[in-house]
Amino acid sequence: MISKKDVQYISHLSRIYTDDHEAEALAKNLEGILTYIEKLKKLDIKNVKPTSHVLPLKNVFRDDILKESLGQKNATKIAVKSEKGSFKVPQVIE
Amino acid sequence: MKQYETVIGLEVHLQLSTQTKIFCGCSTEFGKDPNSQTCPICLGLPGTLPVLNKKVLESAIKIGLALNCKINSLVKFDRKNYYYPDLPKAYQISQYDFPIAHTGYLNVKTGDETKKLGITRAHMEEDAGKLIHDPAIKSSLVDYNRTGTPLVEIVSEPDMRSPQEAYDYLTTLKLHMQYLDVSDCDMEKGSLRCDANVSIREEGQTKLGTKAELKNLNSFKAVKSALEFEVARQIKLAESGERIVQETRLWDESKQITISMRSKEEAHDYRYFPEPDLVPFMVEKEDIKNVRTTLPESPSKKQDRFIKNYKLSTYDVDVLVQDRKISDFFEECVKEYNQPKKICNWIIGPLLQEINSNEKGISNDRLSGINLVAPTAKTFTDLIIKVEDGTISNLVGKSVLTSMLDRGKTSAEIIKEQNLAQVSDEGALEEIVATVIAENSKIVEQIKSGKESAIGFLVGQSMKKTQGKANPKKIGEMIKRRILND
Ligand SMILES: [Zn+2]
Numbered sequence: 001m002i003s004k005k006d007v008q009y010i011s012h013l014s015r016i017y018t019d020d021h022e023a024e025a026l027a028k029n030l031e032g033i034l035t036y037i038e039k040l041k042k043l044d045i046k047n048v049k050p051t052s053h054v055l056p057l058k059n060v061f062r063d064d065i066l067k068e069s070l071g072q073k074n075a076t077k078i079a080v081k082s083e084k085g086s087f088k089v090p091q092v093i094e
Numbered sequence: 095m096k097q098y099e100t101v102i103g104l105e106v107h108l109q110l111s112t113q114t115k116i117f118c119g120c121s122t123e124f125g126k127d128p129n130s131q132t133c134p135i136c137l138g139l140p141g142t143l144p145v146l147n148k149k150v151l152e153s154a155i156k157i158g159l160a161l162n163c164k165i166n167s168l169v170k171f172d173r174k175n176y177y178y179p180d181l182p183k184a185y186q187i188s189q190y191d192f193p194i195a196h197t198g199y200l201n202v203k204t205g206d207e208t209k210k211l212g213i214t215r216a217h218m219e220e221d222a223g224k225l226i227h228d229p230a231i232k233s234s235l236v237d238y239n240r241t242g243t244p245l246v247e248i249v250s251e252p253d254m255r256s257p258q259e260a261y262d263y264l265t266t267l268k269l270h271m272q273y274l275d276v277s278d279c280d281m282e283k284g285s286l287r288c289d290a291n292v293s294i295r296e297e298g299q300t301k302l303g304t305k306a307e308l309k310n311l312n313s314f315k316a317v318k319s320a321l322e323f324e325v326a327r328q329i330k331l332a333e334s335g336e337r338i339v340q341e342t343r344l345w346d347e348s349k350q351i352t353i354s355m356r357s358k359e360e361a362h363d364y365r366y367f368p369e370p371d372l373v374p375f376m377v378e379k380e381d382i383k384n385v386r387t388t389l390p391e392s393p394s395k396k397q398d399r400f401i402k403n404y405k406l407s408t409y410d411v412d413v414l415v416q417d418r419k420i421s422d423f424f425e426e427c428v429k430e431y432n433q434p435k436k437i438c439n440w441i442i443g444p445l446l447q448e449i450n451s452n453e454k455g456i457s458n459d460r461l462s463g464i465n466l467v468a469p470t471a472k473t474f475t476d477l478i479i480k481v482e483d484g485t486i487s488n489l490v491g492k493s494v495l496t497s498m499l500d501r502g503k504t505s506a507e508i509i510k511e512q513n514l515a516q517v518s519d520e521g522a523l524e525e526i527v528a529t530v531i532a533e534n535s536k537i538v539e540q541i542k543s544g545k546e547s548a549i550g551f552l553v554g555q556s557m558k559k560t561q562g563k564a565n566p567k568k569i570g571e572m573i574k575r576r577i578l579n580d
Contacts (some may be wrong), residue, residue: 013363015177015184052170057373064112064149067119067133075129075137075238085128086235089179092225 002030097297100325102260103252107245108277109285110153115242116220117144124283128237136242138183143371150244153276154218155385157246158195160270161213165382166192169375174364179236180223190366193217204262211263212251221245257321264314269393273418281313288317294328304338308352310345320345324352396421404434413442426471440478444492448499467502477505486516489562518565527572530555541577549573
């Protein structure tokens with residue numbers, strides 16, 4: 001069972017704000033999704049090959065060759081706040 | 095009193111020395127202006143796609159093979175989710191259930207024995223950015239240059255039984271990695287980072303005790319000191335019947351203690367899931383075989399071979415093998431001049447002394463270190479030969495070496511230029527001998543009355559007067575003849 005508390009925990013981890021009402025609704029939604037997955041788990045998949053990706057692609061590489069970077073100015077242009085060529089964020093204390 | 099056993103496992107992060115980052119073409123060069131080496135991919139902007147750097151996979155396979163690991167044929171990446179400003183995507187691309195390498199070991203010499211220490215796994219991941227905390231402005235500044243730098247994390251089994259063993263494991267691991275040439279393994283620059291898991295248990299127990307994870311270990315010495323402190327702390331707790339809690343503790347270098355880092359519980363809930371932006375990779379047997387053929391001889395194999403082939407002592411070989419380039423240089427020299435012991439003495443003595451005194455934190459390539467001109471096998475052995483055949487004295491030989499390294503000239507050029515050739519001609523030495531004898535009448539008397547060992551003092555005086563150029567053997571003979579035949 002997915003509880004409202006579970007939803008609030010996950011939404012905190014994801015830094016997504018949910019109010020009481022939304023959390024309750026989401027708990028119901030997630031419960032439905034998990035029930036569906038439980039159903040899928042019961043399918044007979046003996047003849048299905050394991051897969052870790054939906055695209056029939058593999059081994060897509062690049063060589064270790066330098067490409068031009070954005071540079072300090074362009075990179076920090078997108079920052080909400082910047083200082084000394086760095087992104088400025090609220091103080092983080094460990 | 096109860097006896098306790100220490101249990102240690104290490105997690106080592108190695109920054110790979112590729113030109114570019116793991117998933118984009120930005121440079122990995124250290125020490126550039128903040129955020130100058132960033133692009134939409136490593137900044138984690140929406141709509142971008144990471145593409146794996148081929149050299150990262152090759153290096154990771156190399157590392158796996160050197161650590162006697164099994165290589166997974168299926169390579170996939172996963173997202174490790176957490177929020178921190180040094181991680182622009184709010185997830186780190188790492189490997190969760192299919193690490194590139196697993197189940198290996200490393201043979202580590204520790205004390206008088208060689209221990210086979212287990213390697214749990216090695217996986218590829220991307221590095222995070224760097225945060226500078228500035229309490230003055232109540233803000234943190236983020237530099238994303240390091241974001242996306244390729245890392246291989248090597249996790250050991252909890253096989254170490256003392257801080258010294260952990261230290262020996264770490265130095266052995268570093269040496270093996272340097273031989274592979276995959277990382278410069280410089281702890282000061284952060285290209286080798288180490289976290290330690292440590293617990294204690296009563297002797298005879300097989301269950302693991304509650305562990306502490308030690309972080310902020312910025313040098314090999316710090317790893318050892320932090321472990322020593324932590325083991326003592328845990329034993330004290332156990333003795334007094336207190337509970338040891340599982341936690342992360344930070345090493346405080348200035349106070350030499352570990353401090354609890356009261357981290358939020360959710361910190362370990364990373365909600366891994368497969369990285370949909372990267373397709374899987376198949377590592378074929380053929381690929382592994384190809385990489386294997388590029389592996390250099392391991393330091394331990396080289397050690398054994400040197401002892402066997404060159405009849406050198408364990409100590410000599412240990413010093414030579416500590417640096418792959420130095421040991422290669424030694425072998426080139428032996429090809430030029432087949433006197434392994436003499437060459438070894440000149441390398442681990444005068445040459446390394448010169449290199450070390452000039453070195454500025456260069457770890458992997460000391461021979462071509464800053465401010466020095468590397469000798470070639472030919473110029474280096476030429477110098478040794480000149481000392482051996484008496485062209486110059488041993489003492490002058492050392493100063494010639496200094497000049498060679500400083501100015502890149504050959505020994506012949508320096509000897510000629512500074513008129514350093516050893517003087518063995520009796521005619522030329524006559525006057526010196528006469529002066530020394532005249533100036534030291536007391537010593538001369540002692541020699542005459544049978545104390546022949548005092549001749550050494552007069553030889554030393556003569557050497558001083560000739561700035562080391564006189565042939566000491568010749569001088570000795572002449573003095574003896576003069577005094578005793580008088
Ligand atoms: Zn980039």
